[in-house]
Amino acid sequence: MVSKIRNKPIVIGVLLIIALFISVSLSFIFKEPASPYFLAPFFVIHNHDVNSHEVTVEVLDQHNKSIINETYSLEPGSDVSRSRPLSLWLQQEKREYTFKVTMDDQITNEANLEILDSHTSASIRLYTVFGETIPYDRLREPIPILIEAVEY
Structure with missing residues (x-):
């Protein structure tokens, strides 16, 4: 009885x-976990335009396999971010990804970006006259879709 x-x-x-392990596992399977504070988002879309836009982002890995293909609706002046897929959370080496961005089913831009580590993200800017690598110039025409890598 004592035993x-x-x-x-x-x-x-x-x-x-066991119950804690199962509940954490199910939360990762059925919904995308929020990014921890130490991980930069995988990409951020900034709408600098005065109009709303529908934006489709497809991301291909180095083997030309689609890992993300999602559509977002952005209001004027709004941003949306996408956290890293679970498979990329622990990535420590640099990898090249192809970002194909289509706005309103009319304008498409594509860029190959090196995502160096979990502190590097893709910045997608709609109708911007400036960027991380393009200095501000008031006389420049807005760029419909600008895609560049940024480090946090």
Whole structure:
């Protein structure tokens, strides 16, 4: 009888650990986890225009396999970010990705970007006259889609 009482806390502890593991696993399977503070988003879309736009982003890996193909609706002056897919969270080496961005089913731009590590993101800017690598110039015409890598 004494051994049954001693084993009860151990059994309860093991069952609690199993339940916690299952609940965390299911949350990763059925919804995309939020990015931890130390990971930059995989990409951010900035709408600098005064009009709303529908933007489709397709990301291809170095083997030309599509890893993301999603459509977003952006209001004027708004931003949207996409967290890293779970498979890329632990990426430590640089990899090249192809970002194909289509706006309103009319304008498409494509860029090959090196994502160096978990602190590097793609910045997608709609109708911008400036960027991380393009200095501001008031006389320049807006760029419909600008895609560039940024480091946080």
